[in-house]
Amino acid sequence: MKSLELKKRIITSIFLLTLLFLMFSYSFILIISSIVIGLISWIEFYALISKIFKKKSIENQILRFLCKSSSLLYLSGLVFIIISTKLVNLNLYFVIIYSLLVAIMSDIGGLVIGKIFKGKKLSKISPNKTISGSFGSFIFPLLLIPFFLEIFNNYNFLIIIIFTEIISLASQLGDLFISLLKRKAKVKNTSDLLPGHGGVLDRIDGIIFATPVGLLIFNI
Numbered sequence: 001m002k003s004l005e006l007k008k009r010i011i012t013s014i015f016l017l018t019l020l021f022l023m024f025s026y027s028f029i030l031i032i033s034s035i036v037i038g039l040i041s042w043i044e045f046y047a048l049i050s051k052i053f054k055k056k057s058i059e060n061q062i063l064r065f066l067c068k069s070s071s072l073l074y075l076s077g078l079v080f081i082i083i084s085t086k087l088v089n090l091n092l093y094f095v096i097i098y099s100l101l102v103a104i105m106s107d108i109g110g111l112v113i114g115k116i117f118k119g120k121k122l123s124k125i126s127p128n129k130t131i132s133g134s135f136g137s138f139i140f141p142l143l144l145i146p147f148f149l150e151i152f153n154n155y156n157f158l159i160i161i162i163f164t165e166i167i168s169l170a171s172q173l174g175d176l177f178i179s180l181l182k183r184k185a186k187v188k189n190t191s192d193l194l195p196g197h198g199g200v201l202d203r204i205d206g207i208i209f210a211t212p213v214g215l216l217i218f219n220i
Contacts, residue, residue, distance in 0.1 A: 009196030016194075016203065024097065031083050037200055038079040041208070044190040044201040045071045051185035078208060081215065092215065094151050099214025102141040102164055103171040103206040109133075109140025110172070126179040134172060141168045155218075167214045174209025178202070 023030040049067045053060040085092040110129065113136025122129040141164050145157075152160055178201060182190065189198025197203055 007196075012194050012196050016197075027086055030086055034079045034082050037204065038075045040193065040200045041204060042072050042075050044199045045075075045181075048181045048185045048187070048190060048201075051187065052181065075208070078211060082211070092219075094148075095214055095218045096211055098144065098148055098152075099167050099211045100207055101144055102167045102214070103174075103210035105141040105144060106137040106168045106171045106210075107175070107206060109136035109138070112136060113139070123176060125176050125183060129176075129179075137172050138165055138168050141165075152218075163214070163217050166217055167210045170213035171206030171210040174206045177209070178205035 019029075019033060023033050046068055049064055049071075053064040053067075082096055085096055110133040114128075114130045114133025117130070117132035119130050119132045121127060122131050122134050142161065145160055145164060149157070149160075155163075178190070182188065190201040191199030193199050194203065
């Protein structure tokens, strides 16, 4: 059973990495994929919020409406920024790519280091996350810096390190935030759309927090 789940996870990961490469290579794939991913993520978030505020009181109806509308505006804005920066501003586009890769490396670092060293749990929100894994999430993204030094040559090396750690922190907080919502909704994954991974929102929870933070701090 575990080997089957692992195979599903590997196949899905290969598909996602291929899609990511194509998105960065071709504008039309970026536009279509960003819109589809944003829409699916909102539907999954919609389902989470509906389960959390399922009691039909006036307060819950208002909170549910506010959460749904604000999340739709947020994801729509993020999709628009990602698409427009590719078409209009190449420098900002590289910031988005870097922020996205930092989020991915944070996720990998947390998984790898957490599995190796284990240790004390980070939070009750997500029992699988450990303090050692969190350190891994901060360390792994630093491996990206040498590949982006030429692109970010107008920034001090120390500043790039600080920015990278801030983006990693945002990614980890995004992951914990969605984990908190899943815990409140009493579900393991946001959906079963991606075999071995759960839902789209499960895969981009850190990214949707890391990307705007990266754009903000690199342009202060």
